[in-house]
Amino acid sequence: MTSPDSDHSHLTRRDNLLTLQSHVLAEQAKIPGATGTFSWILSALSLSAKVISSKIRRARINDVLGSLGSENVQGETQQKLDVIANETLLRCLGSREGVSVVGSEENDDPIFLERGRDSGGYAVLFDPLDGSSNIDCAGGVGTIFSILRHDPSSSDVGETLQPGHRQVAAGYVLYGSSTVFVLTSGNGVHMFVLDPTIGAFLRVAENLQMPRKNKVYSCNEGNRLTFPDGYQRYLSWAQENGYSSRYVGAMVADVHRTLLQGGVFLYPPTKKAPDGKLRLMYEANPMAMILEQAGGRAFAGKQRLLDVIPSKLHQRTSVVMGSADEVDAVLSHL
Ligand code: AHG
Ligand code: MN
Numbered sequence: 145m146t147s148p149d150s151d152h153s154h155l156t157r158r159d160n161l162l163t164l165q166s167h168v169l170a171e172q173a174k175i176p177g178a179t180g181t182f183s184w185i186l187s188a189l190s191l192s193a194k195v196i197s198s199k200i201r202r203a204r205i206n207d208v209l210g211s212l213g214s215e216n217v218q219g220e221t222q223q224k225l226d227v228i229a230n231e232t233l234l235r236c237l238g239s240r241e242g243v244s245v246v247g248s249e250e251n252d253d254p255i256f257l258e259r260g261r262d263s264g265g266y267a268v269l270f271d272p273l274d275g276s277s278n279i280d281c282a283g284g285v286g287t288i289f290s291i292l293r294h295d296p297s298s299s300d301v302g303e304t305l306q307p308g309h310r311q312v313a314a315g316y317v318l319y320g321s322s323t324v325f326v327l328t329s330g331n332g333v334h335m336f337v338l339d340p341t342i343g344a345f346l347r348v349a350e351n352l353q354m355p356r357k358n359k360v361y362s363c364n365e366g367n368r369l370t371f372p373d374g375y376q377r378y379l380s381w382a383q384e385n386g387y388s389s390r391y392v393g394a395m396v397a398d399v400h401r402t403l404l405q406g407g408v409f410l411y412p413p414t415k416k417a418p419d420g421k422l423r424l425m426y427e428a429n430p431m432a433m434i435l436e437q438a439g440g441r442a443f444a445g446k447q448r449l450l451d452v453i454p455s456k457l458h459q460r461t462s463v464v465m466g467s468a469d470e471v472d473a474v475l476s477h478l
């Protein structure tokens with residue numbers, strides 16, 4: 145029996161203490177000639193997540209709940225925390241040389257940042273606060289981001305309108321019972337949890353693979369009667385086959401549960417949102433990249449989401465995304 149002081153197995157165990165920052169630097173080290181620009185952007189997103197998490201958890205104490213009374217470009221009433229989260233991200237990303245342009249759900253147009261010739265190179269698109277209708281009742285909310293390559297010399301909006309398969313990275317932060325940061329840069333899905341006692345995101349899972357099936361569907365059934373017939377047929381089939389329903393009303397929370405437990409999240413076209421409600425560029429595409437990297441599937445109607453060619457920054461889409469077999473079960477009814 146080895147004595148504790150001679151047992152160094154903890155130094156080789158796979159569950160070594162790794163932070164988001166050390167994970168990002170380790171990934172950077174694998175890329176010959178990497179400049180660190182991309183790592184700096186992820187560092188800005190990590191900092192933003194910590195700041196937003198802190199503000200959300202003290203929102204009622206600091207009296208920053210509720211709406212501002214203003215509307216965003218989406219025609220949606222802005223919550224005070226929508227704007228606070230947006231400003232936090234703009235401030236953190238604006239100071240990073242690698243960011244040429246940012247696009248936000250809360251800003252009408254993309255913001256092009258003056259960059260030197262040999263810097264810039266990335267576009268960061270984000271939904272600063274997703275599920276904000278949950279914020280006043282302490283429900284799950286999140287931040288969603290998408291990172292694309294961008295020519296720093298271009299200030300053409302069209303440069304940012306790339307199909308989702310061109311994303312170089314995607315991720316989200318869930319401000320739930322814990323603050324969870326989920327990230328993919330095309331080499332698997334990795335999950336980190338904020339340890340507020342040390343202010344660091346600790347890696348708790350890498351190369352996540354989602355269950356191929358789970359009898360859970362997630363949609364707003366209040367809209368059921370205005371769903372196209374195929375979706376209604378699917379819901380009847382699911383209920384006849386013992387499926388459960390889970391719906392938080394915040395995409396980040398519903399997709400995170402689907403990633404970890406399996407199932408399918410769907411927001412079909414409705415009478416109120418005939419093209420779907422969710423935004424392609426900074427809600428659907430980043431989530432689609434993550435779920436595909438985890439072995440899942442993501443569709444807009446019968447088209448693979450990551451192949452949809454965008455025409456507008458705030459373009460809407462319907463979504464069906466989740467476990468491969470569960471997405472196929474929906475598609476088979478459309
Ligand atoms: P946001 O708060 O950024 O506007 O996003 C809300 C979205 C998404 O998070 C969620 O899945 C969906 O709206 C819920 O819509 P319904 O309330 O119509 O179900
Ligand atoms: Mn959203």
Ligand code: MN
Pocket residue numbers: 226249271272273274275276
């Ligand atoms: Mn939002």
